[in-house]
Amino acid sequence: MKSILRVENLTKIFPGSGIIKRYPVKALDNISFSVEEGEIFGLVGESGSGKTTLARCILFLDPPTAGKVYYGNLCLNTVPWYQWKKLRSRMQIIFQDPNSALNPRLSVRRSLEEGLINLGYSKKQRNDTIRKLLDQVGIPYNQVDRYPHEFSGGQKQRIIIARALSMNPKFIVLDEPVSNLDVSIQAGIINLLMDLKKEFNLTYIFISHDLDLIAYLSTKIGVLKGGQLVEVGKAEEVLSHPLHPYTRFLLENPLSFHSKIQPLKTYTKETV
Amino acid sequence: MGSEVLLEIKDLAVEFTAHQRKIPAVRGIDLTILPGQFHALVGESGAGKTVTSLSILRLLPPNVSNLRGSIKFNDHDLLQLSEEVMRNLRGREISMIFQEPAKYLNPSLKAGVQVMEAIRYHMGYSEKAARERVCELFEKVGLSDPELAMDRYPHEFSGGMKQRVMIAMAISCNPSLLIADEPTTSLDVGVQRQIIHLLLDLQRSSNMAILYITHDLGIVRYAADVISIMYAGKIIESAPKDVLFSSPLHPYTRLLLASIPSREKRGTRLQGIPGTVPNPEDLPPGCAFHPRCPLAQQKCKENVPPLVRIEAGHRCACFFPGKEFGSLL
Ligand SMILES: Nc1ncnc2c1ncn2[C@@H]1O[C@H](COP(=O)(O)OP(=O)(O)OP(=O)(O)O)[C@@H](O)[C@H]1O
Ligand SMILES: Nc1ncnc2c1ncn2[C@@H]1O[C@H](COP(=O)(O)OP(=O)(O)O)[C@@H](O)[C@H]1O
Ligand code: SF4
Numbered sequence: 011m012k013s014i015l016r017v018e019n020l021t022k023i024f025p026g027s028g029i030i031k032r033y034p035v036k037a038l039d040n041i042s043f044s045v046e047e048g049e050i051f052g053l054v055g056e057s058g059s060g061k062t063t064l065a066r067c068i069l070f071l072d073p074p075t076a077g078k079v080y081y082g083n084l085c086l087n088t089v090p091w092y093q094w095k096k097l098r099s100r101m102q103i104i105f106q107d108p109n110s111a112l113n114p115r116l117s118v119r120r121s122l123e124e125g126l127i128n129l130g131y132s133k134k135q136r137n138d139t140i141r142k143l144l145d146q147v148g149i150p151y152n153q154v155d156r157y158p159h160e161f162s163g164g165q166k167q168r169i170i171i172a173r174a175l176s177m178n179p180k181f182i183v184l185d186e187p188v189s190n191l192d193v194s195i196q197a198g199i200i201n202l203l204m205d206l207k208k209e210f211n212l213t214y215i216f217i218s219h220d221l222d223l224i225a226y227l228s229t230k231i232g233v234l235k236g237g238q239l240v241e242v243g244k245a246e247e248v249l250s251h252p253l254h255p256y257t258r259f260l261l262e263n264p265l266s267f268h269s270k271i272q273p274l275k276t277y278t279k280e281t282v
Numbered sequence: 283m284g285s286e287v288l289l290e291i292k293d294l295a296v297e298f299t300a301h302q303r304k305i306p307a308v309r310g311i312d313l314t315i316l317p318g319q320f321h322a323l324v325g326e327s328g329a330g331k332t333v334t335s336l337s338i339l340r341l342l343p344p345n346v347s348n349l350r351g352s353i354k355f356n357d358h359d360l361l362q363l364s365e366e367v368m369r370n371l372r373g374r375e376i377s378m379i380f381q382e383p384a385k386y387l388n389p390s391l392k393a394g395v396q397v398m399e400a401i402r403y404h405m406g407y408s409e410k411a412a413r414e415r416v417c418e419l420f421e422k423v424g425l426s427d428p429e430l431a432m433d434r435y436p437h438e439f440s441g442g443m444k445q446r447v448m449i450a451m452a453i454s455c456n457p458s459l460l461i462a463d464e465p466t467t468s469l470d471v472g473v474q475r476q477i478i479h480l481l482l483d484l485q486r487s488s489n490m491a492i493l494y495i496t497h498d499l500g501i502v503r504y505a506a507d508v509i510s511i512m513y514a515g516k517i518i519e520s521a522p523k524d525v526l527f528s529s530p531l532h533p534y535t536r537l538l539l540a541s542i543p544s545r546e547k548r549g550t551r552l553q554g555i556p557g558t559v560p561n562p563e564d565l566p567p568g569c570a571f572h573p574r575c576p577l578a579q580q581k582c583k584e585n586v587p588p589l590v591r592i593e594a595g596h597r598c599a600c601f602f603p604g605k606e607f608g609s610l611l
C-alpha cells in the first residue's frame with residue numbers, strides 16, 4: 011500500500027495571548043503517523059485533546075509550529091502558495107457543524123456551482139455534475155434551488171458532502187461529521203460516506219470522540235490525549251490489544267452502549 | 283412507600299405560538315414516576331423532552347398558547363398551584379440540573395454563597411448552619427477541599443466541577459424528584475462516569491427519584507430503571523430497562539437500537555432510519571413516524587396509534603407492535 015499522507019513530529023503551539031489563555035498552549039506535541047491509500051484513519055480523543063487542531067494543521071489551514079506533512083511524496087511545508095488551490099481540491103475537509111459550513115444566502119445549486127466554475131466546467135457540465143452529485147448523496151434534484159434553512163441538519167451534511175465530492179478529492183478529513191446530528195440520522199450519513207469511499211476510492215481521516223463509531227469504521231486508529239498521540243496502530247490490534255492505559259480506559263467505558271460491563275442496575279419488580 | 287406514585291403526568295399537551303404559527307411541542311403524554319425511581323426520557327432533538335420537564339417545574343416560556351392535562355405530584359396538580367406555592371416547591375421538592383451549568387450559575391457570586399442562598403431561602407437556616415450544610419454537600423458531590431471550593435467563582439471550576447456545584451445546589455433541600463436535562467452531554471467520558479455514579483448514589487442513599495433526559499442510550503442502559511421513548515411530542519414506548527432492550531416493540535425503538543455503531547458491526551452496513559425527524563410545525567397525519575416506518579399501512583396514515591399497555595409496565599403506541607420487518611428492509 012502506498013502512503014497518501016505522512017505526518018512527522020508535528021507540534022502546534024498557540025502563543026499565549028488575550029485574557030482566556032494567558033500561557034502558550036501546546037495543542038499538539040510531536041505527532042507522527044501515516045495513512046495509506048484507501049484507509050480510514052480513525053482519530054479518537056476527548057474534547058480539547060487537539061483533534062480539530064490536528065485536522066487544520068495537516069491541511070495547513072493553520073500552519074504547524076514544527077514538523078512536516080507529506081502528501082504522497084510532496085512536502086506540504088514547502089508548497090508555494092499558487093499550488094495550494096489545486097491541492098486543496100484534492101484534500102477536502104468536512105466539519106462538525108453543517109449549519110456554519112453553507113452560505114445561507116446561496117441556493118444548493120449556487121453552493122455547488124462555485125467550485126465547478128473554478129474547475130472550468132461549462133453550464134451543461136455543471137448541471138449534469140450537480141444532478142449526479144445530489145443523486146449520489148440522496149438529495150432530490152428538484153430541491154436544488156432551495157436554501158440551506160429549508161433543509162434538516164442531516165440533509166445539509168449531505169449537501170456539504172456533495173460539495174466536497176464535486177472537487178474530485180482523493181483524501182477527505184472528516185472532523186466529527188455526525189456529532190451534531192440526531193442518532194436516527196447518523197447511520198444514514200455513515201453509510202453514505204462508506205459507499206462513496208468505495209465508489210471513488212477515497213482515503214479518510216475520520217475524527218470523533220465516540221470510540222464505538224471509530225471502532226466500527228476505522229482500518230487504523232489513533233488515540234489523542236492532551237495533544238499527544240498515545241496510541242496508533244491497526245484497528246484490530248488497538249481494539250484487541252490496547253497498549254496505553256488511556257486506550258484501555260476508553261475501551262472499558264461502562265457508559266458505552268455496547269459495554270460488556272454489567273449495567274449497574276437490573277430490573278426488579280420494585281423498581282417499576 | 284413501595285408502589286406509591288410520586289409524579290403522574292396525564293395527557294399533557296403544550297402548544298406554542300410563534301410567528302403566527304402553532305407549534306405542538308408536546309402532544310398528550312402520560313408518564314408515571316415512582317419514589318426513588320431512575321426514569322429516563324429518551325428522544326432526539328426537538329422531541330419535546332425539555333418542554334416536558336419545564337412543564338413539571340412550571341417554567342415554560344411565555345409564548346405557550348395552549349396547555350392541557352394534569353401533572354400530579356404527591357396528589358397536587360402542579361398546573362393548578364399558585365405561583366407562590368410553586369416557588370416554594372421548586373428547588374425544595376423538585377429541582378433541576380441542566381446541560382450547561384455555566385448558564386445557571388451566577389458568575390459574580392462565589393459557589394458557596396449561591397448554594398447557601400438556596401438553602402436559606404427554602405429551609406430558613408442561619409448563615410452558620412447553611413455554611414456547614416454547603417460544606418457537607420460539596421463533600422458529598424465530590425468537590426475535594428469543600429472549604430476552598432466554597433470561596434471560588436464559577437469560572438474557576440472545570441465543566442465537571444460546575445455540574446457538581448449545580449448538583450449540590452439541586453439536592454440541598456433533599457428533593458424527592460430531581461430533573462436532569464442532559465447533564466453530562468458536554469462532558470468527557472471520565473467525568474460523565476463520575477456524575478452518573480454520583481446521581482445513582484444520591485438516588486439510593488436518599489430515595490430521590492430522577493427524571494433523566496437524554497439521547498444517549500449508553501447512559502440509559504447503565505443507569506435507568508424505566509425508559510420512556512419520545513418521538514415528535516409523544517411517548518411512543520415505555521418499559522423497564524431490561525424489557526425495553528431485550529424486547530423493544532415500536533419500530534422506531536427497534537430501528538434506533540439497531541442503528542448504533544459498534545466494534546461488532548465492523549464490515550457490515552448500519553441499519554439507519556430513512557427520512558428525517560419531523561418538524562412539529564408540520565407533522566405528518568396519523569402516526570407521526572409513518573413516513574419513515576417500514577411497517578406503515580394505510581391505517582397508520584389516517585389514525586393516531588394510542589399508547590397502550592402490552593404487558594405489565596410495557597406500553598407502546600403502534601398498530602403493529604413487534605411485527606417482523608421481514609423482507610421489507
Ligand atoms: N486558536 C487557538 N488559540 C489558542 N488555543 C487554541 C486555539 N485553537 C485550539 N486551542 C487549544 O488547543 C487545544 C486543542 O483544541 P482542539 O480544538 O484541537 O480540540 P478538539 O480535540 O478538536 O476538541 P473538541 O472535541 O471539543 O472539538 C485546546 O486546549 C484548545 O483550547
Ligand atoms: N418557546 C418556544 N416557542 C416556540 N417553539 C418552541 C419553544 N420552546 C420549544 N419549542 C419547540 O418545541 C419542540 C420541542 O422542544 P424541546 O422540548 O426543547 O425539545 P428537546 O426534546 O430537544 O428537549 C421543538 O420543535 C422546539 O423548537
Ligand atoms: S403505527 Fe404504523 S406507522 Fe406508526 S410505528 Fe406502528 S406500524 Fe409504523
Ligand SMILES: [Mg+2]
Pocket residue numbers: 061062063185
Ligand atoms: Mg474539535
Ligand SMILES: [Mg+2]
Pocket residue numbers: 331332333463
Ligand atoms: Mg432539550
